[in-house]
Amino acid sequence: MSTTKTVTQSGDEVGRLTLAYDDAIHQQYQYHQYLPVYDEETRFEPIQPFEFKDRGLEADKAKSALLSSSNSELKVSKLTPVIGTEIRGLQLSQLNDTQKNELALLIAERGVVIFRDQDFKDIGPEKQKDFARYFGPLHVHPVGAHVKDHLEFHNIYLGPDNEYRARQRRERLTTTGYHSDVSYEHQPPGITILTLLSVPPTGGDTAWASQTAAYARLSQPIKTLLEGLRAEHSGFNQADNARRDGKHVRREPVKSEHPIVRVHPVTGEKALFVNKGFTKRIIGLQHEESDALLQLLFNHIALGQDFQVRVKWEEGTVALWDNRVTAHTAISDFDHHNPQEGLRHGVRLTSQADKPSGVSGLESVW
Numbered sequence: 394m395s396t397t398k399t400v401t402q403s404g405d406e407v408g409r410l411t412l413a414y415d416d417a418i419h420q421q422y423q424y425h426q427y428l429p430v431y432d433e434e435t436r437f438e439p440i441q442p443f444e445f446k447d448r449g450l451e452a453d454k455a456k457s458a459l460l461s462s463s464n465s466e467l468k469v470s471k472l473t474p475v476i477g478t479e480i481r482g483l484q485l486s487q488l489n490d491t492q493k494n495e496l497a498l499l500i501a502e503r504g505v506v507i508f509r510d511q512d513f514k515d516i517g518p519e520k521q522k523d524f525a526r527y528f529g530p531l532h533v534h535p536v537g538a539h540v541k542d543h544l545e546f547h548n549i550y551l552g553p554d555n556e557y558r559a560r561q562r563r564e565r566l567t568t569t570g571y572h573s574d575v576s577y578e579h580q581p582p583g584i585t586i587l588t589l590l591s592v593p594p595t596g597g598d599t600a601w602a603s604q605t606a607a608y609a610r611l612s613q614p615i616k617t618l619l620e621g622l623r624a625e626h627s628g629f630n631q632a633d634n635a636r637r638d639g640k641h642v643r644r645e646p647v648k649s650e651h652p653i654v655r656v657h658p659v660t661g662e663k664a665l666f667v668n669k670g671f672t673k674r675i676i677g678l679q680h681e682e683s684d685a686l687l688q689l690l691f692n693h694i695a696l697g698q699d700f701q702v703r704v705k706w707e708e709g710t711v712a713l714w715d716n717r718v719t720a721h722t723a724i725s726d727f728d729h730h731n732p733q734e735g736l737r738h739g740v741r742l743t744s745q746a747d748k749p750s751g752v753s754g755l756e757s758v759w
C-alpha cells in the first residue's frame with residue numbers, strides 16, 4: 394500500500410489516495426497508471442438532474458457510415474441471434490460523430506457490441522473519456538476504486554489482493570450475479586464501455602443477458618401486470634458493504650423507484666428493468682408477492698441462455714453495452730490468488746442516460 398495526493402480534472406484536490414495493490418507485483422505492469430486507487434477523503438454532492446438526448450436518435454437506421462461496405466477490413470458478426478454483435482476492422486478511436494451516433498443505435502438494438510483488436514487502451518485516459526462523454530455525462534462511482542487523476546474510470550481488478558472476490562468465493566456457491574450498473578441512480582447508465590488491460594490466459598469471460606428478450610418471453614398477463622408497476626432500486630447495500638470493507642463512501646447512496654418495464658427512447662422496445670444486484674422490492678405489493686415476483690424475474694434472467702451471450706476477452710477487446718436493456722455478470726472462474734493464472738484488470742467508463750420511462754407514461758419517482 395502507498396498513498397499519494399492528486400487533483401481532479403476540475404482542479405479540485407482529491408483527498409489521500411490509496412493504491413490498492415502490492416507494488417512488488419505490479420512494478421513492471423504496462424498499465425501501471427490505470428491500477429486501482431481508492432480516494433479516502435473526497436466527498437461528492439448528489440448527482441443533479443440533467444437533460445439527456447440519446448445520440449442514437451440522430452442515427453441513420455441503415456448505419457451506412459459505421460458499417461460501410463467500402464471498408465474491406467470490416468467484419469461484423471452476430472454473436473447470437475438475440476444479443477451481441479462483434480466487430481473487427483474498425484477502430485473506436487477513429488470514429489466520427491455520424492458513426493458514433495450509428496454505434497449508439499447498434500448498441501441499443503444488439504444490447505452489447507464487442508470491438509476486437511482496438512488501440513483504445515493506448516490512446517490515453519483523456520481521449521477515452523472524450524469518446525465516452527459523447528454519449529452522456531460520465532458517472533463517477535460512489536464507492537468503487539478508480540484511476541489516479543481520472544475519477545470517471547471505474548476500476549475492475551481481479552488480482553491476488555482482491556479481497557472482495559475472495560470473500561464471495563468463500564461464502565457463495567457462485568460469484569456470478571447479473572446486474573445493471575448502478576441502476577439505483579435517478580438517471581441510470583446508458584452506454585457503458587469496458588476495456589480490459591490485462592486478460593488471463595483462460596477464464597474471466599463476461600456474460601450479458603437481453604432484458605428486451607427476457608421481457609418478450611413473458612406471458613401477456615404477467616407483462617400487463619408488470620407494465621403498471623415500479624420497483625425500488627437501492628445503492629444502500631453497496632455503500633454499507635463498502636463501509637464494512639473499510640472503504641470510503643464518496644457520495645451518499647440513493648434509491649429510485651423505476652418502472653419495471655422500461656421503454657428505450659431510441660428503439661421504442663420494452664425491456665425488463667430489474668436486476669438482482671440492486672432491485673429490492675416492487676412498490677405497492679405485499680412482501681411475499683414482491684419477493685416471489687422478483688425471484689421469478691431474477692431466475693428467468695439468469696437462466697435464459699437462449700437470450701444471453703458469453704464473451705471471451707482478447708488482447709485489445711473493448712465491450713460497449715446499453716445498461717438500459719441488458720444485465721451482465723463477470724465470470725470469475727480462474728484462481729486470481731495464483732499469479733500463474735494471470736491478472737484480470739480493466740477500466741469502465743459509464744455514460745448516464747435518461748430518467749427511465751415506462752409504458753403509458755409511467756415514470757420513475759424518488
Ligand SMILES: O=C(O)CCC(=O)C(=O)O
Nearest residue numbers: 549574587599722723741
Ligand atoms: O468484469 C467484468 O466482466 C464485468 C464487471 C462489471 O460488472 C462491470 O464492468 O460493470
Ligand SMILES: [Fe+2]
Nearest residue numbers: 572573574721
Ligand atoms: Fe457491472
